[in-house]
Amino acid sequence: MLEIMKTVKHIVAIIVILLAFGNCTKESADSAAANASGAGGSTAKFTLSGNYLYVVDNTSLKAFQVADPQHPVYKSKTEVGINIETIFPYEDKLFIGSSSSMYIYSLTNPDQPQRIAKADYNIVRMSCDPVIAKDSVAYATLRATGRCGWAQSALVAYNIKNIASPVQVSTTAVSSPFGLGMKDNALYVCQANLGMFVYNITNRYNPVYARTISGDTFYDVIPYGNILIAQIEGGLALYDIGTNPLQPVFISKILQ
Amino acid sequence: MLLSDSRVTTLFLNYFLMRKNFLLLPFLACLFFSCFDSKRNLPKETTGYVPIYASAETAKTISAGPARPTVQGGKIYTTGNLLFQVEQDSGIHVINYSDPAHPQKLGFIRSVLCKELSVKNGFIYTNNLSDLVVIDINNMNNVHEVSRVASVFPDLAVQYPPRTNNSWETIYFECPDPKKGIVIGWQQTTIKNPKCWR
Numbered sequence: 001m002l003e004i005m006k007t008v009k010h011i012v013a014i015i016v017i018l019l020a021f022g023n024c025t026k027e028s029a030d031s032a033a034a035n036a037s038g039a040g041g042s043t044a045k046f047t048l049s050g051n052y053l054y055v056v057d058n059t060s061l062k063a064f065q066v067a068d069p070q071h072p073v074y075k076s077k078t079e080v081g082i083n084i085e086t087i088f089p090y091e092d093k094l095f096i097g098s099s100s101s102m103y104i105y106s107l108t109n110p111d112q113p114q115r116i117a118k119a120d121y122n123i124v125r126m127s128c129d130p131v132i133a134k135d136s137v138a139y140a141t142l143r144a145t146g147r148c149g150w151a152q153s154a155l156v157a158y159n160i161k162n163i164a165s166p167v168q169v170s171t172t173a174v175s176s177p178f179g180l181g182m183k184d185n186a187l188y189v190c191q192a193n194l195g196m197f198v199y200n201i202t203n204r205y206n207p208v209y210a211r212t213i214s215g216d217t218f219y220d221v222i223p224y225g226n227i228l229i230a231q232i233e234g235g236l237a238l239y240d241i242g243t244n245p246l247q248p249v250f251i252s253k254i255l256q
Numbered sequence: 257m258l259l260s261d262s263r264v265t266t267l268f269l270n271y272f273l274m275r276k277n278f279l280l281l282p283f284l285a286c287l288f289f290s291c292f293d294s295k296r297n298l299p300k301e302t303t304g305y306v307p308i309y310a311s312a313e314t315a316k317t318i319s320a321g322p323a324r325p326t327v328q329g330g331k332i333y334t335t336g337n338l339l340f341q342v343e344q345d346s347g348i349h350v351i352n353y354s355d356p357a358h359p360q361k362l363g364f365i366r367s368v369l370c371k372e373l374s375v376k377n378g379f380i381y382t383n384n385l386s387d388l389v390v391i392d393i394n395n396m397n398n399v400h401e402v403s404r405v406a407s408v409f410p411d412l413a414v415q416y417p418p419r420t421n422n423s424w425e426t427i428y429f430e431c432p433d434p435k436k437g438i439v440i441g442w443q444q445t446t447i448k449n450p451k452c453w454r
Binding site (some may be wrong): 038039040041043044045046047048053055057058062064066069070071072074220222224227229231232233234235236238240251252254255256 | 325326329330331332333334335336338339341349351353356357358359361371372373374375376377379381382388390392402403405408409410411412
């Protein structure tokens with residue numbers, strides 16, 4: 001009996017593998033090719049913009065021209081600051097988060113990004129802090145717990161209408177922020193085991209707490225069309241944000 | 257100062273990581289750690305980590321295989337119907353979520369010390385050790401490296417045993433020996449007279 005069960009399990013496994021590698025592969029590869037570049041999480045250190053790959057390390061920003069994937073060309077290294085954590089592309093700009101500042105770089109010359117602004121977080125000195133931006137607003141989370149520092153954590157909103165001089169317009173106390181993302185009037189802030197906090201940003205400069213999605217440990221998100229992709233402990237979770245971005249509806253998890 | 261020894265150590269470690277060639281790190285780290293040995297009661301026997309070594313050639317081989325369970329899920333990226341998740345320090349899960357209710361893992365791409373990725377036009381840009389590698393995934397049955405820029409990301413190739421839950425507990429480990437190869441992972445076990453810790 002045990003032998004039969006084993007055989008059945010093997011057959012099922014083989015079918016699953018065949019389906020995965022045979023059937024779906026072509027379709028997905030096609031869609032990958034068709035859709036050019038996609039989107040990463042807010043805590044990324046790699047990002048693509050145009051024909052360039054930009055990478056931050058602890059202190060600098062590196063530019064690679066990747067028009068021909070067979071021959072990437074290392075174009076430049078720009079010293080940015082210390083404790084650089086994250087990079088986020090928006091239009092022809094790069095938003096770079098460090099433990100003490102938000103930097104904005106222009107890609108007018110994509111080979112050699114130029115700094116157009118540096119905004120210091122005047123509330124904390126040591127933190128981990130991804131930044132996202134859209135239109136005239138940028139949000140950063142400053143996590144001042146654990147290995148990243150020992151001060152108050154916060155969600156900070158900047159008015160970036162004048163890109164050369166961001167103005168810190170609001171500071172919302174949060175407990176344990178990690179990555180963040182936004183869609184329409186909703187801002188998602190991952191707070192590890194406390195859950196994913198959803199803020200109403202109808203007034204974009206003043207996030208208002210709406211609800212918490214709990215039950216998992218959330219680290220980062222990518223709002224992508226009508227789907228919210230969440231990096232959680234152990235894997236990924238998908239939420240529907242097509243109907244009401246302020247009320248993400250759980251769809252599935254990808255763990256195994 | 258309210259900093260514990262391990263916090264100070266990590267700060268110094270970060271200082272070295274920022275400035276020094278990462279290959280020097282094991283030496284520097286051990287040198288540095290040993291300075292604290294006299295002030296610290298190092299255990300004779302404890303739970304700790306031993307390095308898993310590989311030859312440089314093995315560690316620089318990009319290969320694809322069947323889907324595997326996510327153990328330590330890392331950074332994420334999406335394009336079209338495909339979703340990618342780093343498996344910390346070992347590779348990338350490739351997932352098709354054209355049906356979001358039933359996402360399917362398509363396979364796993366092995367890249368030692370993988371931590372970051374971006375994807376465009378069917379090419380993955382990621383790190384393999386401290387190298388930038390470009391991987392062609394246009395045909396999942398023939399995933400292969402197409403180009404590489406060597407030693408551009410020293411920060412991403414630094415490795416010491418994992419911390420769980422951001423805890424500050426001291427982790428003891430056997431000091432890496434560069435003569436034995438490149439450290440591609442850590443195995444938890446009982447170790448005697450550890451000389452390295454973080």
